[in-house]
Amino acid sequence: MPSKPSRAARRLAARAAALALTGALAGAVVSPAAQADAPVAHPTAYVDPLIGTASGGNTFPGATLPYGMIAWSPTSTTGDQTSTGAANGYEYGVTRMRGLSLTHVNGAGCNPGAAGDVPIMPFVGDVTSSPSADTKDAVYASGFSHADERAVPGRYTVGLESGATADLAVSERAGVADFGFPAGKPANLLFRVSNSLNGSEDADIEIDAAHRKVTGSVLTGAFCGRRANGGTNNRKSYYRLHFSATFDRDFASTGTWRDGALAPGATSGSGGEGYATGADRAGKGSGGWVGFDTTTDADVHMRIGISYVSRAGAEANLREEIAPRAGVDDVARAGSRAWDRELGSVRIGGGSEDRRTTFYTALYHSLMQPNLISDTDGRYPGMDGVPHRVTRDQGAQYSNFSGWDQYRAQIQLLALLKPRIAGDFAQSLYNFARQNGGVWDRWVHVNGATHVMTGDPSAATLATFYAMGVRNFDHEGAFGSLARQATVPHPDGLSDAGCPGQCAGQRPNLAQYLESHYAAQDVCHCWGGAAETLEDAVADDALGRWARLLGRDEEAKAFEERGRWWRNVFNPAAGDGAGTTGYAQARNVDGSWLTPFAPGSDRGFAQGSSATYTWMVPQDVQGLAGAMGGRDVAAKRLDAFFHKADGSWSVKGGDALRYDPTNEPGIHAPWLYNALGQPWKTQETVREIVDTVYGTGPRGLPGNDDLGTMSAWYVFSALGIYPRTPGSATLLLGAPLFPSAVLDRPQGTDITISAPQADATHPYIDAVKIDGRTSDSSWTPARLVTRGGSLTYRLADRPNTSWATGPAAMPQ
Secondary structure: OOOOOOHHHHHHHHHHHHHHHHHHHHHHHOOOOOOOOOEOOOHHHHOOOOOOOOOOOOOOOOEEOOOOOOEEEEEEOOOOOOOOOOOOOOOOOOOEEEEEEOOOOOOOOOOOOOOOOOOEEEEEOOOOOOHHHOOOOOOOOEEEEEEEEEEEOOEEEEEEOOOOEEEEEEOOOEEEEEEEOOOOOOEEEEEOOOOOOOOEOEEEEEEEHHHOEEEEEEEEEOOOOOOOOOHHHHOOEEEEEEEEEEEOOOOOEEEEEEOOEEEEOOOEEEOOOEOOOHHHOOOOOEEEEEEEOOOOOOEEEEEEEEEOOOHHHHHHHHHHHOOOOOOHHHHHHHHHHHHHHHHOOEEEEOOOHHHHHHHHHHHHHHOOOOEEOOOOOOEEEOOOOOEEEOOOOOOOOEEOEEHHHHOOOHHHHHHHHOHHHHHHHHHHHHHHHHHOOOOOOOEEEOOEEOOOOOOOHHHHHHHHHHHOOOOOOOHHHHHHHHHHHHHOOOHHHHOOOOOOOOOOOOOOOHHHHHHHOOOOOOOOOOOOHHHHHHHHHHHHHHHHHHHHHOOOHHHHHHHHHHOOHHHHHEEEEEEOOOOOEEEEOOEOOOOOEOOOOOOOOOOOOOOOOHHHHOOOOHHHHHHHHHHHOOHHHHHHHHHHHHEOOOOOEOOOOOOOOOOOOOOHHHOOHHHHHHHHOOHHHHHHHHHHHHHHOOOOOOOOOOOOOOOOHHHHHHHHHHHOEEEOOOOOOOEEEOOOOOOEEEEOOOOOOOEEEEOOOOOOOOOEEEEEEEOOEEEOOOEEOOHHHHHOEEEEEEEEOOOOOOOOOOHHHOOO
C-alpha cells in the first residue's frame, strides 16, 4: 500500500499547480501590445532563478534576498562527495543532490568556487553508516526531477525521488524550512557540517534534544583553491560560519559521525575534510543527524540563523529577522516584497514576456551582491581575523568582490541604482584594506584575501563610485590608501606565491613597473605582463579622474599619464600574418617583445588573447585608434572582431581571434564604435548579442555570471546605455529594448528613458534628446547620472549613418 503523502508534499503539489495555472493565465490574457506603456508592477513575476544554471553560467536557484548573507540552495553530486556538478553547487543537467547548503556565491568561475556551507539533507531511511564514508553519494543523496522543483526570488521548493520534500524561504541572515517525509518511514535530517564546496579545516556540531536545537560551525575558505594556475596558494581557511537551528517538534533519534565512524545517540562531534579533492579527501569529515517519528506527523518545521561572528550572533540574527511563529509562506511573502522593492528600481514598460523575463532575471542576478557579512548588531569578521563593528555612518559590512569582473559593469549598475549600498560596499573594502596592512585585495571572499585574477580593480571600482555620485564612504582616506598602493612598492609584489592566477602582489613588482612604464613579462611576478599593464593603465586613469574630482591636480596629472602606459605594450609591428598589424604584446624587462607572437595566443595575458586585450583601452579609445592608423582603420578591425571573413556574425565565443561574450576583457568592445564615429554598428552589434547570446531558460547566460557582471552587461544594453570607462559617469548610448524605463534614483531625480518605437525590428537610433534637447552625441554628460534627467529616443529599422559621427559627437 503506498504511503500517504505528507502535508508538505501536498503543499508542494498544490503550489506547483497554482504556479502553472498563473503562468497559463498570464500567457493567455496578457499581450505585449496591451502592456506597451504599462510599467511592470511586480517584477518578481518575471524572475526565473534557473536562468544561467546550465552552460557554465554558474548561477544558483536557491532562496536568497538582495545582498543576503544566507543563500539556501542545492549542493549537487555527480558521484563524488568532494565535488559537485558546477562551480556553485548546482548545474541544471545534474539532478541528484546531497544537501541544501546555506551559502553560495553567484556565478564564480572556478569549480568549485566558494561557500556551499553546511548542506542539510532530508533523508528517508535509517542512518546505518557514516555519510562521509558514502564517498560516491550512493546512499545519502537523492535524485529529483525539475518537474518537482520551483524557484522564485526568496524561495526554493523541491521534491526528491526519495519522497522527501523541502520548502525554503529566507530573510537576509536567516531562514525557515518545511521538510516533508513519507508517512511511517524513517525520517532524518543530516547536517553535513564539514562538507563545504571546497572542503574545510574543521567543523563541529552540537545537538540539544531538550531544546530541539542543532548548532555548529565550519572553518573553511579556499576560494578557487583547486584551480591549476595558482590555486594551491588558496588552500587555506579564512572564515568560520556559525549556524543555529531550532525545530517545532521533538527528536526521535540523534547521532553524529566523523570520517568512517558512526555514533548513534551521540549529540556532539567535530572534524574537517581538508582542501584536497578526490581520493585524497574522500571519506573525511563530520556531521550529525536528528530523526523524527512520522507515524502521525510527517512534517518538520525548522528555523535557522547564520553568522560569520558567533553562534550567539546566528541566534540573534534569526530572532531579529523572523518572527517566532512565521512560516515559510510568511517569510516568502516578505522576501518577494523585498525583491519587488529592489527590482522596482528599474520600471520597464512594454516588451515581450521573454524580454521582460530576461531583463528582470538579469537585474535580479546583478543585485544579489555584494553580500552582507555583518550581523544585525553590526559585528563582522575582519580581514585581520578578529571581529569588528561597523561605524555609525556605515549601514553594514559587505563582501564578495570579484573585482576583475565587476569593475566593468556590475559596480556601475550598483552605483547607478543603489548608491547607498555602493557607498557601504566602498567603505567595507576600505575597512578590509586597513585590516590587511593597507593592501586592497582584488578578489575578496567573506573576510579572505584570495588574490584571484590581475590588475587593481579596487582603484577602478572606488573611482567609479565617486564619479557616479556615491559619497557615503571615507573617499579621502580610501583615495589616499589606493594611491599609496599604486605608488609605494610592497614586499608581496616580488613574490611568486599563487602565480599566475592568484599572485599575492596586488601591484606586482611595482618598482620595475614605475621604472619601465610596463609590467615586464620575465620579472613581473604577475599573471601576464601585457594584461597587467593594460589593467593597471585602466586603474591608474580612473585614479587620475578621481584625483581631479577631489581637486588633487598634481596626483591627477601623474595618474592620467600612467593611464596612457598601455602604449608601451602596443607593438605596431605585431601582426597576424595576413596583413593586419598593431597588437598588444608582452615584453621583457630589456625592452624586447615576447616571442613567438600570435594574436590568438594568451601568452602575457589573463583569460584572454591579444586579439581581445588589444581593445581593452576604454580610457583612451582615440589614442588606440590613432595607434592602429586612424578611426576608419580601427573600425574595420573591429568589424573583423565581430564577424567572420564571409561577413557572418561571430559573437558567441570559441574563436580566440574574435569577440568572446563569456569573459570580461572584451565585453566593452561592442560599444567602441561610438568613439570611432560609427555608432550604428554598436547598435546592431549589441542587438545581435542580446538576441543570440542571452535569453530565457537555464542556458540564458553566455558564461560565468561572475557576481552579476554578465547580467549587468545585459541590463545596461537593454536600457540603451553603457558605462564608458572606469572613473567616469559618462554613459554611451545604444538602442533600448523597451519603449519605456524609469530608473529610480533614491537620492535624486529619476532617469527616464523613452523609446516608443522600441521592438525587435527597430534596433537603430535615428535621433536622441537629452533632457528635452536634441543631442548629436553618442554619449551622455556625467550630470545625467549624478543629477538625473531624461533620454528620449527615436528608433528606426535601418541605420542612421550620419547621427553622432562628427568628431565632437564622439566620446574621447
